[in-house]
Amino acid sequence: MPTSSTVRPMTPATVWLARGRHAEGAAEDVLRRSLEERKRSRAIDDFLELPEAGTETGTEAAPAERVFEARWRVDETVTVRARIGVTPGPDGGQEWILVAEAEQPWNDHWPSPAGLFWPKEPDVAWDRDGVAELSLREINPLPQDDKETRRLFRNAVRGGWHIHVVVHEAMTTDDRGRAPVARWLPPGLRHRVVEHRAAPQQHRGLNWALRDLKVQVPRGGAVVLPGTPAPDGYAAEDFSVRAVFLDGSEPTDLVDAVTRYAALPRPLPDGAEDALTALREDWHLLTLQEELERQRGLVAMYAEALEAMTRSRDLYREAAERAHEALAAYQESAAAAPVRQQSSDTPVASPLQQLTRTFERFKGRSSS
Known part of the structure; x- marks a missing residue:
């Protein structure tokens, strides 16, 4: 059962969050090379790889978390501190959680922290949604089976980490229409959005699969899913787009819906509270003045x-x-005073x- 948003702390306005899965290879090696390149190009001020936590001798300890910290400036004077923790996943991949916090409320036009930690090359598979194996940078076609689609949505929206967008193709598109919506989003939203794409013949099955979430996709349109739990202020009609023209032009109405959704107050996602606490209370990458x-x-x-x-x-x-x-005084008075009966009722x-x-x-x- 999803946790109620009324008992979960809210995401601070200064905080940027993302989670994903690195599918192959050693994620720490990829992060190390990427951060070194970002530092050489001055995209970040500095980074630090924390020593791996020790394990107890003679016991089978849980896999250790590999942690990297980085800091940079936006708008020339606003400092951003960020922390990524990488842990081995159940099937050989590696799960990661990234938390960044700025000195001012977050602006989605600032660079994506995920884009600064991870390399830009499309062949580096760091951008997978660990829950449902979905891409954060590419379009995700829906399964052909309606029941599988229903399970996919039910599992994908749990936890509140990503913004899920569903687009229905009114007709089969060419290469121009295969560009993901993230291409037109502000940089700070590009690695927080998962785009699902339904083929023309899937419209009826798509809306059947979405009944549990109480939203519907117009034919040839799109909707931003509410998530579980839904953020305060969400109403399905406010985040439904009647028509999305998949001709290579900017889908302005859909970009507006995603941007407005991202601005809604929302609870911290599952597991984010511990990561945010670690960023704030266990920070190591100090400047000389801070030290x-x-x-x-x-x-x-x-x-x-x-x-x-x-x-x-x-x-x-x-x-x-x-x-x-x-x-x-007691010893002196006890030695000098004679023993006598107390005559008064008032104690001395x-x-x-x-x-x-x-x-x-x-x-x-x-x-x-």
Whole structure:
């Protein structure tokens, strides 16, 4: 059962998220070469490959995550920090999660973080949706079987990682009509969109498969699927496009629908909260100024701890001195005073009670 959006934290406006699967080869080698090239070309300021986490001897530990960090600037002054974690998948591939955060709310016209971490060459298979083996850069034809199509949509929209777009071809298209919609999207959206394409004869079966999601695709049109859970403010009619002309021209209405959908407030996808926490709290790629500020913060923290210890020591010493004074007074009065019957109903505080009160007063001071 999908998690309710009311109990999941929302995606911060400063954050960009993506997830995928690297189908073959060692993803860390591909990332290392790509980031080195980006640094040489000054597309990024710097990157860091974190040491692989150690495993316990004599036990079969889970495969370690390989982590790369990178930072760059957009609009000349806005710093972006990004982290990608790569883990082995169940069938030999490698799953990756990428989280980037800017100092200002994210602008989709900024470069795609996935496009900066991964190489641009189309033959490098890093761009697969790990859930349903769908492409993030190419068109995904629908299965011929309607039940399989229904299962595909049900599984694909779970988790909330990608924006799924379904386009129906009114007639069989030529090469001009085979260009994916991502080609016209702002750079920051190009690796977050999965485009499904239905052939002309699949229209009825397509809408049957979409009944669970409560959306329909107009003949020759398109729709942006709601996802599970659907973002706040989603209404199917607002993200349905009546006609998409697959003649090589820009599908402006569809681009507008995808862009508006991407701007809706949405819960963090499944697994994104841990990745975002790691980016914010376990960041290693520091500038010299950031390292200096970090060391200053540690010095201030240690100084505060030392001051607290000194203050506690002084309080205990003061309490011990007063306790000794009270004890001496008690011993002196006990030796000098004769034993006699108490004649008054009003109790008189003994030196022992005074000693107890001394400790109680100290306890109150130390707790405050």
